Amino acid sequence: MEFTAKRVVIAAAVAGVAVVAVGATVMATAADPVSPEVTGATPADAGHPGEGKYTTGDYVLTVHELDDDGEGTSTAIGPHTTYYSKTLHGNGTRRHTVVKFSAGTDGDGPIVFSYPVPAPGRVADCVAAGTEAAPQVRCETRLPAG
Template sequence: MRLRTRRAGVIAVAAGAAVVAIGATVMATAADPVAPEIVSATPAEAGHETEGKYTAGDYVLNVHELNGDGEGMGTTIGPHTAYYSKTLHGTASWTPVVIKFSVGRDSDAPTVFAYPVPGPGKGVDCVASGTEAAPLVRCETKVSSRP
């Protein structure tokens, strides 16, 4: 009986440690939700080299270009619509560092995907797919098509 009690105690401690480890991983992921930058081999569309291109899927897509303090510009894009942002690299007084996406009619909805703003002279092409309940956003940094 004593052996069973010890074994149950060891199993409980191991299970607890596993839950803590999984929780720490989830919290670490939530603390840094910005996806790594992906550079595309395909150049940006002519005339849109330094812009952000955001294409919504079957749902409303909210795009927020934000600086390090979380301040910035946002736009709501209707289903099956493409939007070009000329403010991807900011203005004289504001410089964004991240692009965050949410879905639905509420522009303050939780972020479903985030991507770093590419360096100067580069654009970004982001496409939303999936469903509103299970959105998928994929972004690629685009280089200039000019030599």
């Protein structure tokens, strides 16, 4: 196959369109960083009504329970640990609306996953997997136990 100026220009144009399409997908994802709520069929763990349940993998996971102003609580959870948060729905007059997660010991590290706080009486059950370099967090909303 002979490379002519016309073929080079067409190949460059096709590559440019592909880069723009991928960039638009990434920007659309960044514009709406909170994952949609997923409702699980199994009930929450007994004895932990209204609490968030966070299970970590092979790395430290920092959980940020925040209100609409970005205020709230952050908790670093060690590897291979399950932590129940009594402040999932807020405390006092503050009502949390989102749970955000960052990986590693830097509590101010980049957010790797966000999930909406479920309605009162329901809990978020979140599990971290993957590695600190490529973390994966999955959450489900669970109904009250019993």
